[in-house]
Amino acid sequence: MSVLTQPTLEINLGCLLENFLTLQKLSKPSVAAAVVKDDAYGLGAKQVVELLYKYADCRHFFVAQAVEGEKIAPFADKAVIYVLQGMGQDNLEIFKQNPQLVPVVNCPEAFEFWKQNRLDKRQPVIHIETGLNRLGFREHELEALSQADKKEFSLVMSHLACGDEKDHFMNAYQLENFKRLKNTYFPDLPASLAASDGIFLGKDFQWNMVRLGAAMYGINTAPYRENQMKNVVSVTAPVLQIADLPKGQFVGYSATYRANTNRKVAIISIGYGDGLPRSLSNVGKVFFKNGGVLHEARIIGRVSMDNIICDITGIDNLQVGDTAYLAADFYTLDDMGRDAGTISYEIMSRLGKNPRFIRKYIK
Amino acid sequence: MSVLTQPTLEINLGCLLENFLTLQKLSKPSVAAAVVKDDAYGLGAKQVVELLYKYADCRHFFVAQAVEGEKIAPFADKAVIYVLQGMGQDNLEIFKQNPQLVPVVNCPEAFEFWKQNRLDKRQPVIHIETGLNRLGFREHELEALSQADKKEFSLVMSHLACGDEKDHFMNAYQLENFKRLKNTYFPDLPASLAASDGIFLGKDFQWNMVRLGAAMYGINTAPYRENQMKNVVSVTAPVLQIADLPKGQFVGYSATYRANTNRKVAIISIGYGDGLPRSLSNVGKVFFKNGGVLHEARIIGRVSMDNIICDITGIDNLQVGDTAYLAADFYTLDDMGRDAGTISYEIMSRLGKNPRFIRKYIK
Incomplete structure (x- = not known):
């Protein structure tokens, strides 16, 4: 008999890597980006980024806050690190000092801030709203962009509300919106719509880049069937x-x-x-x-x-x-x-x- | 207009100190110990311990895990740091290296471990069960202790289940149990029953040491009336x-x-x-x-x-x-x-x- 006092948290990086590779394969030829925001869903962004950078050649990461990007930058030298909450007065210095960080621009005010503080060799992502009604440009705001404005961006993205429910009407609705808005306003830009759950909805949802998060960490993002993740x-x-x-x-x-x-x-x-x-x-x-x-x-x-x-x-x-x-x-x-x-x-x-x-x- | 991205958590140490002093006054002449487990309820054990050690002369702290005690020990040189989960194979070294740490002994198995690994100049606390049915010696286990066993301890403690409900029958029930067990098995030991909520139940509950946690952090532990804490x-x-x-x-x-x-x-x-x-x-x-x-x-x-x-x-x-x-x-x-x-x-x-x-x- 032992007397023991402390709980243990075990994180299986081998399984995490296997999940990433499975998802990457499923979404080919899209670029597989890894979502490591919230300290890699609490599992340790440093460890996850090191792993994926080294063993899966992952070169695209998403974080929510610039402070999160700053922490992982040393472990992903040649990667692009997208910052979902964008760039503002409170994190501008972090962006300046970390050339891997690329802001997502979520609204006209943030875009104005970008234009006043453009950073060398970086082109932000534009986030467009397609039905989640969270962050992202609304259509009338896209209409207001000039041709020169549109050339500021390197990628157009949106996010699904109900990707974990295969037959939810929102999926087709958002896909249609995304197609229409992308083709109307950014016909030449690469595009990203799907997170983990979106991948399982089929090729139509995968576009040029997928954002692998929850499923990589083992969460069943397709709960209408048995989990395929480790x-x-x-x-x-x-x-x-x-x-x-x-x-x-x-x-x-x-x-x-x-x-x-x-x-x-x-x-x-x-x-x-x-x-x-x-x-x-x-x-x-x-x-x-x-x-x-x-x-x-x-x-x-x-x-x-x-x-x-x-x-x-x-x-x-x-x-x-x-x-x-x-x-x-x-x-x-x-x-x-x-x-x-x-x-x-x-x-x-x-x-x-x-x-x-x-x-x-x-x- | 600003563009900002990051949330802010503000911890008012002035109010925390004031709360501690108010509670200390309320429970005089009992010794006021501070409960700083779980990183001081998430607010930063280092900062809270430094504050109370310096400005409130607090010399008794409670943590749950020895690893927590180890972290605060440098900021509370001459304090006693009680470890609620006790001592075991997985934290014995920490106890050896940190002479301020004193284990709480919760059951016969943990007591056996103590007797096999006694530490110089330290006398553990015995935790007795009075109605919460969580950790603590049950009465038949107290009966089995020898006179020599009983002399191992420096303090007898228990914990209330319903201290935040003034008229709950459990309060009188647990107080009676505590009185009877303490007087029967440890008539000469100092005693501790009340955490924050117990203090407000009156002098009968305060005994020799009170353990100030939630209320010090501003939580209303007497929700049957307006909060008196900042x-x-x-x-x-x-x-x-x-x-x-x-x-x-x-x-x-x-x-x-x-x-x-x-x-x-x-x-x-x-x-x-x-x-x-x-x-x-x-x-x-x-x-x-x-x-x-x-x-x-x-x-x-x-x-x-x-x-x-x-x-x-x-x-x-x-x-x-x-x-x-x-x-x-x-x-x-x-x-x-x-x-x-x-x-x-x-x-x-x-x-x-x-x-x-x-x-x-x-x-």
């Missing part, structure tokens, strides 16, 4: 204590669980402070490998900052120091997202940034 | 774009919002990648200060990783680059927690760890 993230934590829970007793903050029969519980060293969603309270699952068999246990009571409590009644021979599996091949972050009432993207983005994990990268 | 955390983000949203159009991923009349929207540079809960989709609020008046806008559509979209119809004169207030004195993280279907603790713990913020400490 799982990348595993989370484990040690059992800190095993105890009897007598009939009638309550569990956790606000006493939201009551034992109606005698139960046995394990207290695990992970909580929302580590990025486990608190919405898993009373609904989440924990797994144990015991004698070659996988056992499933339910989280009972509230998820607290540093601990969860789970019902291990009927699982024999568990000990203090044993490993609880929170996320793994057999229960992915997609599964956890479903149980937590959210999406795996949000959970992945949380987990990776928590410094209490023993962080392991597997190649 | 707000510590403010979050702002710039407006990236303003656009018309024509009647019939959809907004955001999965098209969960549809405009039934012509609307006007602002796209803001913050999302769940920055720690804003995705459960604020279609329910969260954003505020603007405009001409000396505070305006309230609703988040529409899904919160995405880097952006939110809000309905600013009827708010005049907003511009790109204007400041959107996500959390402030007038809309605290407690308010956000209510809107997001969770608690401020979870949101605070997320926000602070995100590196994309411009992070400002105010004294």
Whole structure:
């Protein structure tokens, strides 16, 4: 028996690379760009960029903020790093000092700023709105661009709202809008529409560049069928204590669980402070490998900052120091997202940034 | 007009200190310990420990993990740093190298480990279970301790399940249990039962040491009345774009919002990648200060990783680059927690760890 205290986050870079290569193949001859914003969805932008730059010859990356681009620039010497939130007073210096960074221009005001602060040897991307109603030029704003204005850009992009729902009417609607706007205003520019989910909608959606994010990290962006991606993230934590829970007793903050029969519980060293969603309270699952068999246990009571409590009644021979599996091949972050009432993207983005994990990268 | 891209997290250390001193006064003559686990609820353990050590003479800190204790030890030379998850094979070295760290012992197995690896000049804390049914010795395990065993400890502690609900039956139940177990098994030891919420339940709950966490960070741990604490955390983000949203159009991923009349929207540079809960989709609020008046806008559509979209119809004169207030004195993280279907603790713990913020400490 061991006494252990710290949870572990394992990131399988081998699987991540394999996912990227699979997606790259699926979207040929489009250029495969890697989306590494939000610290590569929390998994470590430095590690992901180094990997893809070296082993997949990836030369196009997308980040949201210039500060994110600055961090990865040293690991992607000859790459182009597109900055989705664009360029402004608060990050102009970063753009000046990092010649790999290329701004996305999302609206006329940002375009004015670009024209007042043009950077040598860089041509921004123009983002056009096709139905998501988030960032991007609206059509009347495109109409207002002069011919000289249009020559400022190197790429035209847009983004799908419902790419993860194969038959959603929005997909055809946005594709039609994109075709029409691109052909009307930027007939000669290369174009990018699809993120991970868009790739699976077929060749029409792939255009000249695809932006590989979620699927590369193992998320199922085509949830209408089995995931074709390899799982990348595993989370484990040690059992800190095993105890009897007598009939009638309550569990956790606000006493939201009551034992109606005698139960046995394990207290695990992970909580929302580590990025486990608190919405898993009373609904989440924990797994144990015991004698070659996988056992499933339910989280009972509230998820607290540093601990969860789970019902291990009927699982024999568990000990203090044993490993609880929170996320793994057999229960992915997609599964956890479903149980937590959210999406795996949000959970992945949380987990990776928590410094209490023993962080392991597997190649 | 400015073009700006990056969100800002502001942590008011002056208010935090004031909160600590208020709580310390309320709980005199108990020793006021500061709970700085989870990187001080995400706000920066280094900064919080430096502050309290220097300006409040705080000499007792609680962390969850030994790795957290190790990080703050240099800023709290003569302090005792209690480690709630205890000592095990995976952090023994950290305990050996940091003489300020004192383990909490939560169960017999951890106590055995302590006895096999006693550390000079340190006496652990014993954690006893009184109704939360989380970590802590159960009564039959206390019975099994010898007289010599009991002399190993320097403090006996437990933790309340429902301290934030003044009249919850659990409070009296746990207090009775704590009294009885402490007096039976550790009549001579100093004792600690109350965290922030317990202090407000009265003198009976305060014992020899109180553990100040949530309330110090501005969270209302007595939500049955107005918050007596000062707000510590403010979050702002710039407006990236303003656009018309024509009647019939959809907004955001999965098209969960549809405009039934012509609307006007602002796209803001913050999302769940920055720690804003995705459960604020279609329910969260954003505020603007405009001409000396505070305006309230609703988040529409899904919160995405880097952006939110809000309905600013009827708010005049907003511009790109204007400041959107996500959390402030007038809309605290407690308010956000209510809107997001969770608690401020979870949101605070997320926000602070995100590196994309411009992070400002105010004294």
